[in-house]
Amino acid sequence: MKFLFVLLLAVVHGCVSVTISTRDSDLGNDFQDFIKLIPVDKIREIVLDHAANDADLQKWIAYVQTDDFKNIILSLEAIPEYIEFLTYLEHSGVHIYEQINQLHEALKLPLLPIPPSHTSKRSRRSLDSMLDEIIAVLPREQLWALLQHKKQNSPAFKAFIARVQSDEFQGVMKKLAAIPEYVVLKQRLREDDVDVDFYIFEIKRWFGLI
Template structure:
């Protein structure tokens, strides 16, 4: 499914294809991510999301679920995993303030903030539910440019390639075990399927993208 290919590409941490360009040695992983963000039509994406949140009952129900107790439990379970925290700590140490971003989201939806391990210290456009919102947002993405930048970064940015290799080496079996043991996480997947989101194909695409075998 073309839609899910794009979702995986967008969620997994960036996507792209590439040209050979010399990257200055003083650049960081945050600079790499900033280049991806610069390609995104952020204002248009926010406008689409707000329009759906305001007028679409299915999206409103999804928002209500995300701000409810079941999703809060899933949040705690996911971010208690050592494998997830390792990736977050890796990003933080590389200068990407991922904890700040996640905690901004946590404050927004009313879930527990995540403490870094290293610190422990109205519209005429048709409205078509959660999948409709996802399709509209994805249609705004400059897919070819993102793919190009992704492949360029794998070739020319040692920091970005090291991060991608870090993701590929993650013990995905721990995530599988969490899914199999978490009633709340399985409930979330059921709800997404009810909204028409093909989460199974999405997971297969993510698995293939990172060459995860399980």
């Protein structure tokens, strides 16, 4: 249990530390504007509470230590277009490699080389109920309004969205969807009542992919 808790702390830290892991750049500043709207402390409390008291979440923390989950990560990172996208983010002022390598360290995976510098809630406590709690504290209308503003007024953010919508990046997503361990992961999430299709739909909607 202690190891699982330490692992979760590492993952949570990687997720929230992005607030201090962008340099002063157009895209980095765009991301910071979104992060400022996210109640990081509340989300941290929700996650840590579930880690301490939720057997279902502890099961999933154990799962991310398995070879199946590690193979998803390593298979994704073997796709050249994915690495190209990470490098684009890194060179645009978003220190994505720092966040990814925190996860690598927690899972005892080799560090990903950083490129050179460039000028409804259920009564049962579960992973799904934790996601519901997190969504409930997000200022979704404000985030959506900011997203539309950035799409219209920020050249850097427009370029970021264009990269996400590009055939090259969508090819990365198709390759990820074909990884056998990823298919198994989605099925396991569905079996635990996580509405995987809803989250995929929402991500696509926010990035203008549907």
